[in-house]
Amino acid sequence: MSPTPHALGEPVVRHEARLKVTGAARYAAEHTPPGCAYAWPVPAGVARGRVVSVDTADALDIPGVLTVLTPHNAPRLAPADDPVLAVLQDDRVPHRGWYVALVVADTLEAAREGAAAVHLDYDIEAHEVVLDAGHTALYVPEEVNGGFPAVRERGDFRSGFAEAPVRLDASYRVGPLHNHPMEPHACTAEWREGRLRVHYSSQGATLAGQTAAALFGLEPEQVTVVSEHVGGGFGSKGTPRPELVLAVMAARETGRPVKLALPRRQLPAVVGHRAPTLHRVRLGADADASLTAVGHEIATHTSTLKEFVEQAAVPARIMYASPHSSTVHRVAPLDVPSPSWMRAPGEAPGMYALESAMDEVAQLLGVDPIELRLRNEPAEEPDSGRPFSSRHLADCLREGAERFGWERRDPRPGTTREGALLLGTGVAAATYPVYLSPSHAEAHASPEGGYRVRINATDIGTGARTVLAQIAAAALETRVENVEVEIGRSDLPSASLAGGSSGTGSWGWAVHKACEALRARFAELGGRIPAEGVTVTADTEQETRRGSAYSRHAFGAHFAEVQVDTVTGEVRVRRLLGVYAAGRILNSRTARSQFTGGMTMGLGMALTEHSGMDPLFGDFTESDLASYHVPVHADVPAIEVHWIEEEDPHLNPMGSKGIGEIGIVGTAAAVANAVCHATGARIRDLPLTPDKVLARLG
Amino acid sequence: MKPFAYVKAATPDEAVRACAGHPGARYLAGGTNLVDLMKLGVETPEFLVDVSGLQLDVVEELPDGSLTVGATVRNSELAAHPAVIDRYPVLSQALLSGASGQLRNAATTAGNLLQRxxxxxxxxxGKPCNKRLPGSGCPAIDGAHRELAVLGYSAHCVATNPSDMAVALAALDAAVQLHGPEGDRTVPVTEFHRLPGDSPERDTVIRPGELITAVRLPPASPAALSHYRKARERASYAFALVSTATVLEVRNGVVHHAALAFGGLAPRPWRAHAAEEVLLGAPATRETFTAAVDAELAAARPLRDNGFKVTLARNLAVDELTALAARER
Incomplete structure (x- = not known):
């Protein structure tokens, strides 16, 4: 623990670390109110059509089954802003796995048996689930995820590209991916005297509470959502999901508390996924390695329920200087589950393609890939012309090159061999925008000298409690042990989501402001604290809505060394290095975890993770953790993380940028570039599994 | 979950008797596969006979040099047994390449052989499958089959056997000892798993009520070298895309004994008899090894998306034979 009053940046240990490793921390499905019943959902067994009839007689005959909710008997909800929440509201089946019934029973076992005994008849329609770059359903949407315009044109891309002496025109593919947090999506709902209390595994209890209130026609203060501990979300718990609606509905219908933990195998269809992206990247360059044209076009899918467009061409708008640029997104609504956020939506797949293309252009030009990036550093954000609040990509690349030993690299591909292994190294840049959202916080001082901060922030495993205590301690000029932090409940001052790498900056700003207000109040009181203590509140509605005249992004550089087994096509990563410029790092221990975790997820994206869409059935083939291959320990080498000190006065009072997502951005490109360096084979389709690699080894 | 009856048997006879009257009975040992399948609704036994207390958890070294592995010896114990590490390294390596540490601590020898x-x-x-529901069809032939069979499959089923251990046992000429209502019998591991033909629902030749009591390993030739190698999508906790168990003994530059088995290619551990025929008595050279493996894989009939398995199997087997031959010099 920190002996000094100022704890910002120090490696303070997570407050709840002991609770978690001893099993004392309770998650959403580990709360069992007296009389609790259990629910098990029934997924649709067809990919498109209508539910004609639901025969619940056999299910209701099973001892312990209390009720079966179906599209025909479920209570009607108020219209949902998010169509994925309108479960059991009509007979339409928009995709396979969409929930068409819910069995509620005295025990989990009876609910599960009941679900298997529900008989459904469908009016089946032909389904279409396969995306290709020429799909006739593709259209250009107005905007893409994050509110960005779908299309941006600068200069005259067509001529610029046509006239460039060196041109790359390459297509890349990133297949569907799933977040698969360790803790499945889960909810325990209880109605008591007209009030609703929900334990919910969520990245934002404020939004979940507002959503439940709206759907069930309640006043917001009638609903309390508790998200005390969350076992990962990676975006999939950023928006409320059907389990919230179903658990609340079941609790109201049965008059009992109801617990619903979604089975792992059902998750891929109902909690979102990273949509597949088909990329066409065109880069034109002068002989002196200056980019003259940057083109990035995306084709992706969404469901027929809602339009979600992975903003994968957006990073090309800010990365490199070029007089001509064109970035375009197209989307096809298919009979697939609704895609959603997965760690660094847009940046993760977009930077895989762009940074692979940069590597290819470097090869065409015969320049070092780091040198190519340095030569194309923009003076201001290329898309908007706004100045960067801070941009230290070049420093990250240089620092990384030195730490990695880049100058010893033989640029010729396929030249380093160790027996049957080919070795290679690769580099890629990373970027992630700074998002800040309004939040409210309360700060309290007791006459005994202790402080308490209350804010409905969410700790999804990041260490939010801990870093908020540090921010408060720094603002109050006290030791971090003197600050108690209450988070994770919707009856606390409202706060934004743990998403978009925005949590610490957004919540921290409100906490900082409340603590400053508390100190001002002390001054007014002449330092005397009354018996009941002093309590102040603050919010950042104005500050965050004001926006910024600056283009604000974190940057980083990823370096990878891989070995490729020429016998089997197996690729294993030997070393990963990430160097970041992300403003002020507020807790060096938990920040390192965030970067390392992101890089590990990027390694999975590069080599092992894929969710195959089955054209026959319209579902994802890999639906458990045995078949959906997240990297295991044996896949993860020594990961090295560094950051450079970055002062940026245009962010928030702490000077921090978000760090939850940048680790996954560009890692896949660094690995793929290293595979190309090792083998000479450029495989433009992730993940780089042995079948694809073997086919290219000859 | 469907309700089921449960009894814990004390002796093999008791287990067999308990099972006899119940066509829907299943033996339960480590439960690492059966319980999963019950949760999924793939297996719906009415009656479970727990065989974990039959005292079949012993590895016995016999005077003739052979080894008897009790049916309920845990995979992790077997992998760590000094006699296995010393004389049958291919078996220890195969076991350690399978599943995870936690699963290996629970999974048994017999259960590993019977995993689905x-x-x-x-x-x-929710989908058709001739193995699970005979006559319902095999969507894998046109569907997701990248990890499925290239050898030994039929128009009714293209599934692969997932075991690593069984591949090593096949190469070691191990035999399965069975105890049943009609007495005892022994079946070579290579003949224990069936090819699907038109009845893919039956994975093995085991008869109703029969219980695996042990696996018998014949004496290992002191001069033979053996090795297991597994290619997979991640470094641990993944099923084999292709694996090889190789036993090789070279005398004076000539192959004196060779046993080669593949995992991940077929509905059963695939003993490469055609390859062995080419190998035996031939010079221990890469040319021989290549010709031998090609002779075996000539029968491969890859599906749309799994042709890579043939290349992978060829590369692996030739490389393994070459490496073992080099070690013998």
């Missing part, structure tokens, strides 16, 4: 395919259609009761 991980074909995605088999594991999803």
């Amino acid at each position: 395919t991980r074909c995605p259609y088999f594991q999803d009761p």
Whole structure:
């Protein structure tokens, strides 16, 4: 623990670390109110059509089954802003796995048996689930995820590209991916005297509470959502999901508390996924390695329920200087589950393609890939012309090159061999925008000298409690042990989501402001604290809505060394290095975890993770953790993380940028570039599994 | 979950008797596969006979140099047994390449042999599968079959056997000892698993009520070298895309004994008899090894998306034979 009053940046240990490793921390499905019943959902067994009839007689005959909710008997909800929440509201089946019934029973076992005994008849329609770059359903949407315009044109891309002496025109593919947090999506709902209390595994209890209130026609203060501990979300718990609606509905219908933990195998269809992206990247360059044209076009899918467009061409708008640029997104609504956020939506797949293309252009030009990036550093954000609040990509690349030993690299591909292994190294840049959202916080001082901060922030495993205590301690000029932090409940001052790498900056700003207000109040009181203590509140509605005249992004550089087994096509990563410029790092221990975790997820994206869409059935083939291959320990080498000190006065009072997502951005490109360096084979389709690699080894 | 009856047997006879009157009975040992399948609704036994207390958890070294492995010896114990590490390294390596530490601590020798395919259609009761529901069809032939069979499959089923251990046992000429209502019998591991033909629902030749009591390993030739190698999508906790168990003995530059088995290619551990025929008595050279493996894989009939397995199997087997031959010099 920190002996000094100022704890910002120090490696303070997570407050709840002991609770978690001893099993004392309770998650959403580990709360069992007296009389609790259990629910098990029934997924649709067809990919498109209508539910004609639901025969619940056999299910209701099973001892312990209390009720079966179906599209025909479920209570009607108020219209949902998010169509994925309108479960059991009509007979339409928009995709396979969409929930068409819910069995509620005295025990989990009876609910599960009941679900298997529900008989459904469908009016089946032909389904279409396969995306290709020429799909006739593709259209250009107005905007893409994050509110960005779908299309941006600068200069005259067509001529610029046509006239460039060196041109790359390459297509890349990133297949569907799933977040698969360790803790499945889960909810325990209880109605008591007209009030609703929900334990919910969520990245934002404020939004979940507002959503439940709206759907069930309640006043917001009638609903309390508790998200005390969350076992990962990676975006999939950023928006409320059907389990919230179903658990609340079941609790109201049965008059009992109801617990619903979604089975792992059902998750891929109902909690979102990273949509597949088909990329066409065109880069034109002068002989002196200056980019003259940057083109990035995306084709992706969404469901027929809602339009979600992975903003994968957006990073090309800010990365490199070029007089001509064109970035375009197209989307096809298919009979697939609704895609959603997965760690660094847009940046993760977009930077895989762009940074692979940069590597290819470097090869065409015969320049070092780091040198190519340095030569194309923009003076201001290329898309908007706004100045960067801070941009230290070049420093990250240089620092990384030195730490990695880049100058010893033989640029010729396929030249380093160790027996049957080919070795290679690769580099890629990373970027992630700074998002800040309004939040409210309360700060309290007791006459005994202790402080308490209350804010409905969410700790999804990041260490939010801990870093908020540090921010408060720094603002109050006290030791971090003197600050108690209450988070994770919707009856606390409202706060934004743990998403978009925005949590610490957004919540921290409100906490900082409340603590400053508390100190001002002390001054007014002449330092005397009354018996009941002093309590102040603050919010950042104005500050965050004001926006910024600056283009604000974190940057980083990823370096990878891989070995490729020429016998089997197996690729294993030997070393990963990430160097970041992300403003002020507020807790060096938990920040390192965030970067390392992101890089590990990027390694999975590069080599092992894929969710195959089955054209026959319209579902994802890999639906458990045995078949959906997240990297295991044996896949993860020594990961090295560094950051450079970055002062940026245009962010928030702490000077921090978000760090939850940048680790996954560009890692896949660094690995793929290293595979190309090792083998000479450029495989433009992730993940780089042995079948694809073997086919290219000859 | 469907309700089921449960009894814990004390002796093999008791277990067999308990099972006899119940066509829907299953033996339960480590439960690492059966319980999963019960949760999925793929297996719906009415009666479970727990055989974990039969005291079949012993590895016995016999005077003739052979080894008897009790049916309920845990995979982790077997992998760590000094006699296995010393004389049958291919078996220890195969075991350690399978599953995870936690699963190996629970999984038994007999259960490993009886584990069922991980074909995605088999594991999803919402879809057709001839192995799970005879006559319902095999969507894998046109569907997701990248990890499925290239050898030994039929028009009714293209599933692969997922075991690593069984591949090593096949190469070691191990035999399965069975105890049943009609007495005892012994079946070579290479003949224990069936090819699907038109009845893919039957994975093995085991008869109703029969219980595996042990696996018998014949004496290992002191001069033979053996090795297991597994290619997979991640470094641990993944089923084999292709694996090889190789036993090789070279005398004076000539192959004196060779046993080669493949995992991940077929509905059963695939003993490469055609390859062995080419190898035996031939010079221990890469040319011989290549010709031998090609002779075996000539029968491969890859599906749309799994042709890479043939290349992978060829590369692996030739490389393994070459490496073992080099070690013998």
